Amino acid sequence: MRIVVTGAGGFIGRELVRRLAAGGLAGATSEARIVAIDEALPPESLPLGIRPVIGDISDPALLDAIMAEPIDVLFHLAAVPGGASEGDFGLGWRVNALATLGLIERLSRQARPARMVFSSTIAVFGVPLPRDRVDDETLPxxxxxxxxxxxxxxxxxxxxxxxxxxxxxxxxxxxxxxxPRRPGGHHSAYMSDIFHALAAGEAYTCPVSAASTSWMMSRQRCVDNLLQAAVLPAERIGTRRAFCLPALRLSMGEVVEAMAERFGPEVRERVTFAPQPALEAQYGSYPPIVTAIADGLGFSHDGDAASLLARALELTEA
Amino acid sequence: MRIVVTGAGGFIGRELVRRLAAGGLAGATSEARIVAIDEALPPESLPLGIRPVIGDISDPALLDAIMAEPIDVLFHLAAVPGGASEGDFGLGWRVNALATLGLIERLSRQARPARMVFSSTIAVFGVPLPRDRVDDETLPxxxxxxxxxxxxxxxxxxxxxxxxxxxxxxxxxxxxxxxPRRPGGHHSAYMSDIFHALAAGEAYTCPVSAASTSWMMSRQRCVDNLLQAAVLPAERIGTRRAFCLPALRLSMGEVVEAMAERFGPEVRERVTFAPQPALEAQYGSYPPIVTAIADGLGFSHDGDAASLLARALELTEA
Structure with missing residues (x-):
């Protein structure tokens, strides 16, 4: 079984590769050969037995080399995220569209169809979002x-x-x-920063209001879901091939409460809310989300805020 | 004003070019220079004053040449239609996707944004269609x-x-x-053939049932709408840039009745219905269509079956 991961050096990709190397693909019948691709792959992020490929997936020669042998499962995680691709259209287009088209075109020529797990995004829905709910019939x-x-x-x-x-x-x-708290082109970095800052005992100025709601998932649960997508029997999947994963809908106030329950009441005093209208509009007004297709296929969210927090800060083992 | 038409030799393109040459673009303030592009452009289809460009729009050199001067309005009609692109994925992809991407990429670099009128299709909705209705919120x-x-x-x-x-x-x-009654890769050719056959006094075996319903528009009304799209002030258009045109929803039985009213009752006896399940499923079960966005922007359908028929057979002047 040959498994290829693009974006393997990224936040999600590193954890996915770690889990794959630890035999995380349930039901894999033959020994897995795992290829990890990214522009940079720090050696410490590569577990034993992983074949690293350093390069740019918008390079046709790199794609040809990856595809020289048939692929059983392709996890395509490489992307230029929202903030960066909004600021530099050409860069986002080159990776998110052209490189992905190159991958798809080559993969589609394989004699035995590969399972391709593509990390899409709730950003397919623009803003303003519908007020009442988003579900599998919502127009992106x-x-x-x-x-x-x-x-x-x-x-x-x-x-x-x-x-x-x-x-x-x-x-x-x-x-x-x-x-991690570093620049990554993610507009929505505050959703992560608040966890790290409050866990570290720091003060935090939240750029959206306490009432602002977002859909969240821990990296561990995200990787659970990616692995589930890789092994789902084709006959269980219907014609709908793109859908939202289940997500916890939490307000920033609820995040702070969960942090206070874990780390003590003084957490509450370390938070100031200074909403920025543009951020609040883009990321802070998520209505309830109903994910019937994903639920039926066995995908899941973190359960509750306390579990999300524990996994988000990796206080528990995956 | 520089106007470019791709697919100018096609069924809709020929009529659009004729109307443009006759000064059909209301509100055009400067003299229009019209460029007509297609793989073949019969001389008789090119009115005076039109600059013909014979070539394949998937050829980058051709695109570069077209874009050497700024474009005010681009009508992009060139496409490989449903039947042909379903049978030959590579051909459809090359024209409907890659050539179009090439056009868009070049056009997006223009200093002054061009109005681009793109002929999309109700085929963005798959089958089965929703039973109750299709509207501007229907998920494609x-x-x-x-x-x-x-x-x-x-x-x-x-x-x-x-x-x-x-x-x-x-x-x-x-x-x-x-x-016209000739092979063109259109699965849905019967929708046109029935008009020609019955108008010519021939017998016609209809491959869908009398009760089967479709959304129809005459070529003349289609060109009216394309011209309307070219001159709509940008400030009247909202954020929704893709929507269905209004269409008459007619059953094949209603089409036959309209033909009988125009050409005499014997028309009814010349029709036999021999439904093919695949065609009926793909093209014969169209629910009511509600086109609020298009209606609000002044687009329109043919009004009634008799008017559609008269325009479809070009018994009236545009």
Whole structure:
């Protein structure tokens, strides 16, 4: 079994590769050969037995080399995230669209269709979001180029799945927390920063209001779901190949409460709310989310705020 | 004013070019220079004053040449239709996706954003369609590669419109009648053939049932709508840049009745219905269509079956 991971050096990719190396792909019948691809792969992030490939997936020669042998499962995580691709359209287009098209085109020529797990995004829905709820029938109207590019790839992958050329699943990921505190092109960094700052005993100025609501998932639970997508039997999957993952809908106030329960009441006093209207509009007004398709396929969120927090800060083992 | 038409030799393109040459673009303040592009452009289809460009729009050199001067309005009609692109994925992808991406990429670099009128399709909705109705909030789930490719381009063009790089409008065309009776890759040829056969006094075996319903528009009314899209002031258009045109929903029985009223009752006896399940499923079960966005922008359908018929057979002047 040959498994390829793009974006393997990223926040989600590193954890996915670690879990794959630890035999995390339930039901894999033959020994897994795992290829990890990224522009940079720090050696300490590569467990034993992983084949690293350093390079840019928008390089056709790199794609040809990866595809020289058939792939059983491709996790395509590499992306230029929302903030960066909004600021530099050409960069986002090159990776999120053109490189992905190159991957898809090559993969579709394989004699035996690969399972492709594509990390899509809730950014396929633009803002303002519907007030009452988002569900599997909600019309995606992206208001970020990142969301538009991901939506285009979803549409193409659903067509390849229908034609039988790629057995693709596109998972629309919610905000994955808690990302490391460094610049990564993520507009929504505050969703992660608040966890790290408060856990470290620091003061934190939250750029959205206490009432602002977001859809969240821990990295550990995200990787659980990616692995689930890789092993789902094709006959269980319907014609819908792109859908939202279940997510916990939490207000920033609820996040602070969960932190206070874990780390003590003084946490509450260390938080100031200074809402920025643009951030609040883009990321802070998420209505309830209903994920019937994903629920039926066995995908899941973190359960409750306390569990999300424990996993987000990796206080528990995956 | 420089106007470019791709697919100018096609059924809709020929009529659009004729109308443009006759000064059909209301409100054009300067003299129009019109460039007509297609793989073949019969001289008789080119009115005086039109600059013909014979070539393949998937050729980058051709695109560069077209874009050497700024464009004010681009009508992008060139496409490989549903049947042909379903049978030959590579051909459809090359024209409907790659050539269109090449056009969009070049157009987006223009200093002054062009108005781009893109002929999209109701095939962005797959089958089965919702039973009760299709409206501006209906989720597009294509079940033909043609529809998937058009939907991808809609998504990209909406993003360029949002960013202000291309002032794009994507019109989802219903079945345009009556196309000439010749092979053209159109699955839905029966929608046109029935008009021609019955008008010519011939017998006709209809491959869908009398009760089967479709959304139809005459070529003349389609061109009215394309011209309307070209001159709509940008400030009247909202954020929704892709929507269905209004269409008459007619059963094949109603089409036959309209023909009988025009050409005499013997028309009814010349029709036999021999439904083919696959055609009936793909094209024969269209629910009511509600087109609030298009209605609000002044787009319109043919009014009634008798008017549709008269225009479809070009018994009236545009």
């Amino acid at each position: 109207l992206p208001t970020l180029s990142y969301g538009a590019q991901k939506l285009m790839m979803e549409t193409l992958l659903a067509d390849h799945a229908r034609r039988g050329t790629i057995d693709a699943l596109c998972l629309r990921l919610p905000g994955i927390v808690a990302r | 789930l294509p079940t033909l590669s043609y529809g998937a490719q058009k939907l991808m381009m809609e998504t990209l063009l909406a993003d360029h419109a949002r960013r202000g790089t291309i002032d794009a409008l994507c019109l989802r065309l219903p079945g345009i009648v009556a196309r």
